[in-house]
Amino acid sequence: MTNLTPFGKLVVKALTDKDMTKTELASQVGTSPQYLSYILFGVRSGKKHIPKITEVLGIDPARVERYIA
Numbered sequence: 787m788t789n790l791t792p793f794g795k796l797v798v799k800a801l802t803d804k805d806m807t808k809t810e811l812a813s814q815v816g817t818s819p820q821y822l823s824y825i826l827f828g829v830r831s832g833k834k835h836i837p838k839i840t841e842v843l844g845i846d847p848a849r850v851e852r853y854i855a
Contacts, residue, residue, distance in 0.1 A: 793836075794826030794854040800843040814842045 789797060796830050801811060812822040815838045825832030825839075832839070 788827075790826055791828040791853075793850065794828070796845065796850070797826055797839060800845055804843060806843075807841050811839065811842060815839055822852065 795816075797811075801808065808822055808826075809819045812835040814836050815822065817835055821830065822835075822839075824830040836850065836854065837847075839845075840847050846854060
């Protein structure tokens with residue numbers, strides 16, 4: 787568990803742009819920071835949480851599809 791997935795990199799960049807922490811994102815998405823990390827590193831698919839992550843960060847859903855397909 788050392789490399790972010792392409793989706794994880796996209797999320798980390800969006801977090802930086804919004805000056806938001808992973809903990810804040812996890813809270814708004816309704817999951818734990820640990821589970822959010824699992825999604826970003828590809829340990830878990832996160833399919834249930836990806837739409838909310840996308841919404842909270844204001845990422846274009848079409849762009850996300852390219853990263854998780």
